[in-house]
Amino acid sequence: MAAEDLPSDFDVVILGTGLAESVVAAAFSRVGQRVLHIDRRSYYAANWASFTFNSLLTWIQQHHEEPQPEELQDWSSLLEEGEELIYLSNSDSASIRNVQVFCFTSEEDEEEGAPNTKEEERGAADGDAVKETSESPSADSKDEETNQKPEEEEEEEEEQASQIEGEEPSAAQSQSEPTRKKISYAQLVKEGRRFNIDLVSKLLYSRGSLVDLLIKSNVSRYAEFKNVTRILTYRHGNVEQVPCSRADVFASRQLSVVEKRKLMRFLTSCVEETDEQRAYKARPYLEFLHDQQLGENLQHFLLHSIAMATEDTLTEEGLASTRHFLRCLGRYGNTPFLFPVYGLGEIPQCFCRMCAVFGGIYCLRHSVNCLLVDKETNRCKAVIDSRGQRISCRHFVVEDGFVGLDRKKQATPPRFLSRAVLITDRSVLPSGSDQQVSMVTVPPVAAGCPTVRMVELCPSTMTCMAGTYLVHLTCQSVGSAFEDLSPLVTTMFRTTESPDQETSPSVLWCLYFNMADGSGLDVKGHNLPSNVFVCSGPDGGLSHEHAVRQAEWIFKKILPEEDFCPPAPNPEDIIYNGENTSSTGEEEEGGEEEEEEKKQGGGGEEGKEEQKE
Numbered sequence: 001m002a003a004e005d006l007p008s009d010f011d012v013v014i015l016g017t018g019l020a021e022s023v024v025a026a027a028f029s030r031v032g033q034r035v036l037h038i039d040r041r042s043y044y045a046a047n048w049a050s051f052t053f054n055s056l057l058t059w060i061q062q063h064h065e066e067p068q069p070e071e072l073q074d075w076s077s078l079l080e081e082g083e084e085l086i087y088l089s090n091s092d093s094a095s096i097r098n099v100q101v102f103c104f105t106s107e108e109d110e111e112e113g114a115p116n117t118k119e120e121e122r123g124a125a126d127g128d129a130v131k132e133t134s135e136s137p138s139a140d141s142k143d144e145e146t147n148q149k150p151e152e153e154e155e156e157e158e159e160q161a162s163q164i165e166g167e168e169p170s171a172a173q174s175q176s177e178p179t180r181k182k183i184s185y186a187q188l189v190k191e192g193r194r195f196n197i198d199l200v201s202k203l204l205y206s207r208g209s210l211v212d213l214l215i216k217s218n219v220s221r222y223a224e225f226k227n228v229t230r231i232l233t234y235r236h237g238n239v240e241q242v243p244c245s246r247a248d249v250f251a252s253r254q255l256s257v258v259e260k261r262k263l264m265r266f267l268t269s270c271v272e273e274t275d276e277q278r279a280y281k282a283r284p285y286l287e288f289l290h291d292q293q294l295g296e297n298l299q300h301f302l303l304h305s306i307a308m309a310t311e312d313t314l315t316e317e318g319l320a321s322t323r324h325f326l327r328c329l330g331r332y333g334n335t336p337f338l339f340p341v342y343g344l345g346e347i348p349q350c351f352c353r354m355c356a357v358f359g360g361i362y363c364l365r366h367s368v369n370c371l372l373v374d375k376e377t378n379r380c381k382a383v384i385d386s387r388g389q390r391i392s393c394r395h396f397v398v399e400d401g402f403v404g405l406d407r408k409k410q411a412t413p414p415r416f417l418s419r420a421v422l423i424t425d426r427s428v429l430p431s432g433s434d435q436q437v438s439m440v441t442v443p444p445v446a447a448g449c450p451t452v453r454m455v456e457l458c459p460s461t462m463t464c465m466a467g468t469y470l471v472h473l474t475c476q477s478v479g480s481a482f483e484d485l486s487p488l489v490t491t492m493f494r495t496t497e498s499p500d501q502e503t504s505p506s507v508l509w510c511l512y513f514n515m516a517d518g519s520g521l522d523v524k525g526h527n528l529p530s531n532v533f534v535c536s537g538p539d540g541g542l543s544h545e546h547a548v549r550q551a552e553w554i555f556k557k558i559l560p561e562e563d564f565c566p567p568a569p570n571p572e573d574i575i576y577n578g579e580n581t582s583s584t585g586e587e588e589e590g591g592e593e594e595e596e597e598k599k600q601g602g603g604g605e606e607g608k609e610e611q612k613e
Helices: 019-030 053-064 118-126 128-134 140-147 151-165 171-176 185-190 209-217 246-251 257-270 285-291 296-306 315-328 346-357 481-492 545-558 581-602 604-612
Strands: 009-015 035-039 083-087 096-103 225-227 230-235 238-241 337-340 361-364 368-374 379-385 390-399 416-424 438-442 452-457 469-476 507-516 532-535
Touching (some): 019 209, 019 346, 019 532, 019 545, 053 096, 053 507, 185 507, 209 346, 209 545, 257 315, 285 315, 296 315, 346 361, 368 390, 416 481
Parallel strands (some): 009 035, 035 361, 390 532
Antiparallel strands (some): 083 368, 230 238, 368 379, 416 469, 416 507, 438 452
8 A cells, every 4th residue: 555545543553574563463453453564674574584586685785785874853743732752763774783695606707717716705794795796686787698698508507407407316326426517696696586585594383383373363375385304413524314203213224223112212201291200300301311221322313303402401391392393293294394385484474464354554665753652641642654644553563673772671682693594506415305395403513602403495495496405504693693604504515615525515605694583572571652562573493482472462462352363264255245135145046046957967067068058
């Protein structure tokens, strides 16, 4: 909707289109509340967004530009008696920092000559290489270079594409064959729309709160999902598959017969809480596993890949995580996890779609500059948008990045996540199938280092072009994202800094950045009016529990008697205003006539064709 057409009165105004805000918008709209949902950005989902490759380059360029100083306009002329103004922040740029880009593949015009120098690849740290890279999608020179390729080169690329689309060779064959030609940077740009690159990396537990909410609300009809096919771990310099289901355990070649029996016995005993387990309360989970006479192999699998815990995790937490993992097995596949086709940015948009279906109004590139607060009741009466329009509202929900630091309650110092996104030329564990979606746990490589979570996506997830894989790395920040994650990248992948790893996947392009950890923000306790609610951005967990809990808490605070996201009716069950009994009667008569025709041989597809003739 055009901003000039906005109504002036709503029940709920929501600023920001992240996951929690989008779920809140859908929940309110579904029960009949008038919802205005706006975002200052030009895209949905905020820090939960998915970008094409070219759009991501634009996003990178925006985060390398120096933020413009905020200009506060004087809106006091819109104040009524007994009101005061609370200004909101004009930018959420503080949630993303330390953006660095490295391109390890060649430009097309460099294929004949020398490869990129180390300085060119590492120059992204100070922004020079990033600027050059981020301007590429919009520069005409790239397109001209692409169109001026020699015919022989085009034939080579066509041959390469046909090989990529064919069956993937076995690991033995791939090692014996010469290294195939790398995909160039120009190809990544040209095929940029094939990518859907998430800013945040998460998975959906098959029995988690988000999957339950998607099913309950019927929002699942707007999305498509794929099973995560493998759980992997990185150990002693090798990537290994973790047996987690009964079939995987007995089919595993990594475990001896004795280890298989011990693992099955332990997993069976975890289902119910026992006195022995309670005796280890407040003691490390690793100690409990050791005392169960489990070998080093099994302890590693159970601690890092099934419980996804650390050596300091307490036994009660480790067992709860293990039980949740086991409960989620088998619902949709051999692993507990699902991933949305086209990326995680689809999920907030699905809830926005539901909100719009039930009357919610959306407006991107639009904002709220300030709140009008009643001094006596300390409640927000209205907001002033970026065009100076006064919009009355009963409640206001806002993304935390738009709230000043002096008004929100959060962890001190703020916590951050380290993120890396890699485009690689093959999987970290090649197999006979090119449809693998893998979850990899990388334990700390040294004392004080964080555990790194890796999600590897194949082209069938519609997140990367054919012949490539998209790899997401996430950990709690200790330093910058480059400092935290680049040692792992050079260890597990082939780059210019690790050229000797010929059997490892080659990194074609890499992005590092730090993102604010949303778990450090409290839901309540902010220095804000009583009817203003703050939603945080993505947290560091693998699941979406934090965002869903936030959304439900806000909804119940405002409408405690209403059902949270009740099922949306199927389209064929909706009765529109203006329908009357006469039209219903005509439909019934028409239905009876059709039934009679079917009885006389006019039914079915053949009958319909005869009637048309």
